[in-house]
Amino acid sequence: MTNGIANTQERRIREAGLAPYFENLFISERIGARKPEKAFFDYVAQHIPNFDRHQSLVIGDSLTSDILGARTYGLDSVWFNPQHQSNQTTTKPTYEIDQLAALKKIV
Structure with missing residues (x-):
């Protein structure tokens, strides 16, 4: 799930070698709605x-x-926060991690 321009996002996934791991890419440009809009998640x-x-x-x-x-x-959420930024919003993630390896303990 990503906001952005479809061609750019698809290229990034391909160039990172991640394309084989995805059945679908949900890109806001193609969906016609953006995160955090309910229509995107619907x-x-x-x-x-x-x-x-x-x-x-x-x-x-x-x-x-x-x-x-x-x-x-x-939905439950994980905020990937490698720079240890302070949360200045009222939005609270279910989990917060600073490295992707920490996902193993969550999933």
Whole structure:
């Protein structure tokens, strides 16, 4: 799930060698809605077979799009915060990590 221009986001995934690990890329430009909008998350939920909010986890580095969208939609969230920024918002992630390896303990 990403906000942004489809061609740019797809190129980044390919160049990072991550494309084989994804069945779908949910890109705001193609969906016609952006995170944290409910319409974005509705679209994603409708396009994942057997989607279950209780078995879903949003991982992101933006409190105002990733984490807020997840919380508003009733999903658990992980704020990836490698720079140890202070949270100046009222949005509270379910988890906070500073390195991706820490995801192993969560999932």
